[in-house]
Structure formats: structure tokens, C-alpha cells
Amino acid sequence: MVLSVIRSALERVYERRxxxxxxxxxxxxxxxxxxxxNRRWARGAGHDDPREGxxxxxxxxxxLLGWCSTAGIAHVTLFMLSDDNLHRPPEQIGPLxxxxxxxxxxxxxxxxxxxxxxxxxxxxxxxxxxxxxxxAAARSDGRTGMDVDVAVGYGGRREIVDAVKSAFNSHMDQxxxxxxxxxxxxxxxxxxxxxxxTGRDQTDFIIRTSGEQRLSGxxxxxxxxxxxxxxxxxxxxxxxxxxxxxxRSFAGRVRRFGR
Amino acid sequence: xxxxxxxxxxxGLPRTEGHRVGEAAVLDxxxxxxxxxxxxxxxxxxxxxxxxxxxxxxxxxxxxxxDVIHRRxxxxxxxxxxxxxxxxxxxxxxxxxEELKAAEELTRGNDVINLYMCVNYGxxxxxxxxxxxxxxxVRDGRLDAEDVSAKVxxxxxxxxxMPDVDLLIRPSGEQRTSNxxxxxxxxxxxxxxxxxxxxxxxxxxxxxxxEYASRDRRYGGALPNKTDDAPVxxxxx
Numbered sequence: 124m125v126l127s128v129i130r131s132a133l134e135r136v137y138e139r140r141x142x143x144x145x146x147x148x149x150x151x152x153x154x155x156x157x158x159x160x161n162r163r164w165a166r167g168a169g170h171d172d173p174r175e176g177x178x179x180x181x182x183x184x185x186x187l188l189g190w191c192s193t194a195g196i197a198h199v200t201l202f203m204l205s206d207d208n209l210h211r212p213p214e215q216i217g218p219l220x221x222x223x224x225x226x227x228x229x230x231x232x233x234x235x236x237x238x239x240x241x242x243x244x245x246x247x248x249x250x251x252x253x254x255x256x257x258x259a260a261a262r263s264d265g266r267t268g269m270d271v272d273v274a275v276g277y278g279g280r281r282e283i284v285d286a287v288k289s290a291f292n293s294h295m296d297q298x299x300x301x302x303x304x305x306x307x308x309x310x311x312x313x314x315x316x317x318x319x320x321t322g323r324d325q326t327d328f329i330i331r332t333s334g335e336q337r338l339s340g341x342x343x344x345x346x347x348x349x350x351x352x353x354x355x356x357x358x359x360x361x362x363x364x365x366x367x368x369x370x371r372s373f374a375g376r377v378r379r380f381g382r
Numbered sequence: 383x384x385x386x387x388x389x390x391x392x393x394g395l396p397r398t399e400g401h402r403v404g405e406a407a408v409l410d411x412x413x414x415x416x417x418x419x420x421x422x423x424x425x426x427x428x429x430x431x432x433x434x435x436x437x438x439x440x441x442x443x444x445x446x447x448x449d450v451i452h453r454r455x456x457x458x459x460x461x462x463x464x465x466x467x468x469x470x471x472x473x474x475x476x477x478x479x480e481e482l483k484a485a486e487e488l489t490r491g492n493d494v495i496n497l498y499m500c501v502n503y504g505x506x507x508x509x510x511x512x513x514x515x516x517x518x519x520v521r522d523g524r525l526d527a528e529d530v531s532a533k534v535x536x537x538x539x540x541x542x543x544m545p546d547v548d549l550l551i552r553p554s555g556e557q558r559t560s561n562x563x564x565x566x567x568x569x570x571x572x573x574x575x576x577x578x579x580x581x582x583x584x585x586x587x588x589x590x591x592x593e594y595a596s597r598d599r600r601y602g603g604a605l606p607n608k609t610d611d612a613p614v615x616x617x618x619x
Binding site: 208284 | 431531565
């Protein structure tokens with residue numbers, strides 16, 4: 124007990140020092156976070172029910188967004204459920220989706236400044252869930268604070284395919300000639316038809332917890348030049364200190380974009 | 383292949399000297415890949431963004447790429463390497479294109495390992511080019527736009543028979559993928575190494591393969607893989 128009090132006091136001091144160090148250093152505009160390891164955290168913490176992990180992970184998302192806001196980040200994309208995750212058995216997916224819905228409701232609650240959007244193939248989810256997710260996020264419409272995209276049923280390859288189709292369709296709907304697409308199809312066509320309405324087609328920084336070092340299709344188009352940061356801890360154990368260290372790592376990167 | 387410029391700078395040499403020393407690493411890594419039984423390896427030689435470098439460095443790199451392909455062609459052929467080029471033709475110097483095509487032609491019948499030379503390559507550019515080719519088929523009535531899927535789009539990539547990347551190695555201490563094979567390496571294990579490319583050799587590749595073997599690849603599922611043998615990546619980049 125005494126030890127944990129001392130520990131948390133020390134952590135606060137360290138946090139303040141880290142924040143101070145970051146003053147004036149470059150920071151990412153758009154951060155993608157892969158919140159990985161909820162189930163493993165629950166097992167490690169001795170919970171028989173993996174739902175404890177999802178809940179703790181959901182609560183951590185709310186913390187994270189607060190930290191990001193304070194750090195002056197403009198846009199956060201959270202990878203909460205991939206299209207491939209939907210192949211997991213329903214008894215596993217159901218509780219996870221419940222927590223995602225609850226989290227989306229929490230972060231778009233009245234009084235909060237963030238503009239929340241759910242991105243991904245919502246048609247892969249049960250219809251009621253998809254509607255509930257959209258309704259929850261819609262409460263934040265018109266808010267001008269940090270943009271928060273919650274990726275649910277999301278796949279990066281699928282997003283590109285959907286962007287291509289949507290670019291084709293909008294061209295044809297405007298009475299365009301298909302031959303023009305052959306002549307003039309460009310990166311902008313894909314960039315302008317991504318899921319997010321923010322129009323940001325570039326992710327600066329990707330953070331992934333739980334020690335995995337792969338992208339798993341996350342923001343496949345947007346992350347072409349993203350800096351990556353991998354953290355060993357499971358998502359529910361991710362602390363503000365870990366977040367600030369990630370930002371410190373980003374600030375030290377030399378980004379050349381091919382130069 | 384990254385870090386040639388910095389390697390040279392650390393030694394007070396011109397950047398071009400780093401590129402020159404990097405040439406030997408390519409052959410050594412190819413040998414190491416063959417010894418391991420890797421069937422596909424992609425090398426990022428020149429990106430669509432590298433044109434932003436100084437005109438002097440760009441022209442050095444163009445001449446150098448042309449010469450390297452020319453001088454190493456027979457050695458690679460003897461090793462059973464099948465050379466395949468991935469990238470954009472416009473802007474690329476004619477001599478480079480000719481050498482790449484000659485190497486492809488010469489090594490067409492080889493099957494020990496496929497070497498994908500990414501020259502004037504960009505992942506976004508590849509996706510744009512794939513979509514353009516696909517749009518041509520839509521225009522000509524060979525494909526319905528509604529049928530476009532990831533599987534269909536994959537068929538329009540520069541090298542449609544290249545399998546997805548299992549292991550992506552980035553030397554030079556950077557932790558980013560810099561527009562290299564984003565479509566193909568969507569589930570690749572990423573291994574970042576602190577070594578600059580001119581110091582890289584087959585041992586770097588093997589270390590990365592060891593690391594790869596210890597990774598737990600789940601493809602979105604929650605259950606860990608159980609394998610008795612250490613997995614060897616099929617496709618490395």
C-alpha cells in the first residue's frame with residue numbers, strides 16, 4: 124500500500140518531467156493506436172473472464188484520448204476490431220463489441236469536445252450494433268475538438284478497395300467518362316475516398332501495444348510514411364508515462380520522406 | 383536497403399561511396415536467402431520519392447543501378463536467381479530500364495529464388511497503377527466495377543504472382559516502412575535493425591529470420607499458432 128502510494132507519486136513527478144521535455148518538440152498530427160492485448164492482460168491479471176480485459180481496455184481508451192488532447196494531437200485513430208477479428212467465435216466477439224459500443228458512447232458523451240467517427244465495414248456487424256455505433260458517434264457531430272476515428276470491422280485492404288469503388292462511382296455519378304479514370308487516376312482519388320471524413324490521408328505515428336511488431340492492415344494507405352512505435356505492455360497496462368515516452372521517441376525521429 | 387548515405391557520412395566519405403559498398407551486401411544477402419530456402423526476396427533500391435534527392439545523387443544512382451545490374455547479371459543467373467522488376471517506367475533512365483529488362487529476360491527460366499528489384503517503386507504509386515489498369519478493364523467491359531475486391535485488385539499489382547510478404551526487414555535504425563510494399567506486407571512481421579545497409583550481410587538476414595520464427599502470427603484470430611518446426615519466411619523484403 125505504502126509502496127504503491129510512493130510509486131504513483133514518483134510516476135507523477137516523472138510524467139511532469141516528460142511532458143516538460145516535450146515542450147516545443149515536433150509532435151504527430153495524426154496518431155494511430157493499435158490497442159492490443161486486452162485478453163492477454165486479463166489472463167495475466169488472473170481474471171477468468173476476458174471481458175475484464177475488454178472493460179479495462181475500454182477505460183484506457185478514454186484515458187488515452189485525454190492524454191492526446193492535452194498533448195495537442197489533432198487526430199487519433201483507434202484500431203479496436205479488424206475485419207479479420209470478426210472470424211473469431213461469436214461468444215468472444217459479442218462481449219468485445221459491447222465494450223466497443225460502450226466506449227464509443229463514453230467518448231462521444233455530451234460535454235466532451237471530440238468529434239468521433241466509426242470507420243470500417245460496419246455492414247459486417249449485426250445490424251443493430253452497427254446502427255447503435257453510428258448513433259452514438261453521431262452525437263459528436265459538429266464538435267470541433269480532436270478528431271477520433273474508431274476502427275471497427277476495419278481492414279486496410281478493404282478500405283482501399285472501398286475507396287477505389289467509391290472514386291469510380293462518384294466519377295460515374297457526375298456523368299464522367301470511364302476513359303478519364305484510365306487517363307487520370309491519381310493518389311488523390313484514393314486519398315479523398317478513405318473512410319474518415321477528416322480528409323487526412325497521412326498517419327504520422329503508429330503505436331502498438333502488446334509486443335507485436337506488424338501493422339495487420341491498419342491504415343495501410345495512410346501509414347506509408349508513418350513512424351512506428353511498439354510497446355511490450357498489454358493495452359490495459361499502458362500508462363501516461365508510456366504515452367509520453369512514445370511521443371519523445373517520435374520527436375527524436377528524422378523524417379526524410381525519401382530525401 | 384537504407385543507410386548508405388549515413389554510412390558514408392560517418393566515415394567522411396561522399397554519399398555515393400556508401401552506395402558502392404552496399405552493392406556487395408546485395409549479393410551476400412541473396413546467397414544467404416538461398417541457403418535458407420527463401421523463395422522470394424524484394425529489395426527496395428530506389429523509391430518514387432528518391433527523385434527529391436540532389437540531381438547529382440540521382441544521376442549517380444541511375445548510372446550505378448544500371449551498372450550493378452549489368453555487372454551482377456551473370457553471377458545472379460548462375461545462382462539460379464530470377465530477376466523481376468517492380469516500379470514505374472516513366473522518369474526512370476532508359477539504360478536502367480533496358481538493363482532490368484535484359485536481366486529479366488536472361489533469368490526467366492530460373493527458379494531457385496525470385497528477386498524483386500524495386501526500382502522507381504512506391505507502394506502508393508503501385509496501387510494507383512494497379513487501379514488504372516483495373517479501370518482500363520472496366521472501361522473495356524472486361525470487368526464490372528462492382529466486382530472489385532482485394533483479391534481482384536491483387537491481380538493488378540506489378541507482380542501478381544508474388545506472395546504476400548512474411549518478413550519485412552528495415553536496417554538503419556529507422557522504424558517506418560517508407561511506402562515499401564504496403565499492400566503485400568499488410569500482415570508482415572516487421573524487424574527493425576540498427577545496422578546500416580553497407581554493413582548488412584547474410585547474418586543480418588538470418589538474425590531477422592530467427593526473430594521471425596519467434597513471432598506469434600495470428601491473422602486476427604486469438605489462438606496462438608502451434609508449430610514444431612521453426613517457420614521459414616517464404617517471402618522476405
